[in-house]
Amino acid sequence: MASAPAQADFKTRLQNLIPKLVLAPSLAVIFLFVYGFIIFTGYLSFTDSRILPSFNLVGFENYSKLFRLSHWTTSITNLAIFASLYIGISTLIGLSLATFLDQKIRGEGLLRPIYLYPMALSFIVTGTAWKWLLDPGIGLEHTMHLWGWTSFHFDWIKNSDYAIYTVVIAAVWQSSGFVMAMFLAGLRGIDNEILKAAQMDGAGNWQMYRRIILPQLRPAFLSAFVILSHLAVKSYDLVIALTGGGPGRATELPATFMYSYTFTRNQMGIGASSAVIMLMTIAAIMVPYLYAELREKK
Template identity: 80%
Template sequence: MSARPDADFQTRLQNLLPKLVLSPSLALIFFFVYGFILFTIYVSFTDSRILPFVGNGGVPAYDLIGFSNYQKLFSLSHWEIALTNMAIFAGLYIVICSALGLMLAIFLDQKIRGEGVLRPLYLYPMALSFIVTGTAWKWFLDPAIGLENIVQTWGWTSFTFDWIKNRDFAIYTVVLAAVWQSSGFVMAMFLAGLRGIDNEILKAAQMDGASNWNLYRRIIIPQLRPAFLSAFVILAHLAIKTFDLVIAMTGGGPGRATELPATFMYSYTFSRNQMGIGASSAVIMLMTIAAIMIPYLYAELREKK
């Protein structure tokens, strides 16, 4: 006996309904995300300004100039400073967050009392925006009203901590604030990995006389490789696109001591009226993130297959 036409229609409608519901959102994502990515790549090959010259017929005139913007970009000392600061910031940020997150995760994995209170406390900074974090750390590190002033008020008049005003150390204050915000999130990733390790393996190693040091070095930490890889990808992505933390905390200063590629891109696009160079720096940032994300996604999809 053949199925009723009404039943076939309902089945097709049920299969089509999710696509109809999601299609407006997908269309907006493709236009405002991927469409503007392609537009940025195009602008990076033009001599565009923030307000491009309007030619005949009211059409914006974007004259293609090839790779000239990229050549100018890598000849600028400001871009070299931004890349150097990014190397310092990203390196310290990833390493310290990973090490601190792992230590906190191992500490909480000992089934200590108060874990239910400590875990939210460690995760709380991640709930704050980078603007809030940057503003709070700016006040805390300001020599006039922050830590230095408080310690001197207590009687230690020779104490100084003016890193945020010092060209040589300002970038490390940005690292400090970023680590404070992100290490709890990394801790949660490692803690989930630790809780997923088979206890039977650990008990067998302990019965064979393995010390706690060898237990972590040879068994536990190697099994956290996926968590390490995920943490690296997330932290590297956050480091490359760091903008609001720097703007709120130092404004890229003193001088250009805390200039990063994201702040460089904003400055050249909206302050210096050189959208072509700003777009080319954005494309370089996109390529860097893609160089990190694509191998990671390929490895994840390959493992699932």
């Protein structure tokens, strides 16, 4: 008959083992369908795969072809325009809204969910709604004409020179409230004693924000940049719902390029190489951030 200490030790081991057994299937599925397929995609990028996967290695030929394609160059240019405006404007609007709400105004409890509401929607819904709003035939321009303002024209969504900016508008509308929440949390976390001491020393509002508040919001700025950059690089559903990548290729981004070359043009090897480039871009943003966070905790 087992002794009491042995039974207690067995029970402790069993309690420690049960959570691992419960989580094991989920972890296995994650490793297979996330990391496994990432590795498989990387492998396909070095093969001559077309409509179906091939195991005939061609080295860096797909990457060489990729960077010679004008479509890829266009998507990279569009991403640079979209990402810079999207990140910059969302950060500015989010910080402004957070500063406004931090003044302890009346109705803050009502305004916060209003600002955050767009983030609760999917990018598909956002893209579809803004497509209707910006369509000259049924949206804002049509409404203005019905009201008698016939000189009003806003056809950016149909104009290849300005279509990318409609994607920026829709993306900023969706994400600014989320950025506001991050900055508001940062503002509420600043020690009031520091602010009171600065006021007693004669610091004005501008000096307080420039020398005390904004420097202490550095983690919020960094988090906002990382999240928005990640969303910008992998933007697909918003573009497809809003413009479909058009007119022409005016709003094509790397994500839409990857999909079209993999599933429409049957160039799986080139599509996989573009996906690897996107993954490396996101990793270049995420890895330094995670390293800095872990180093700071240590």
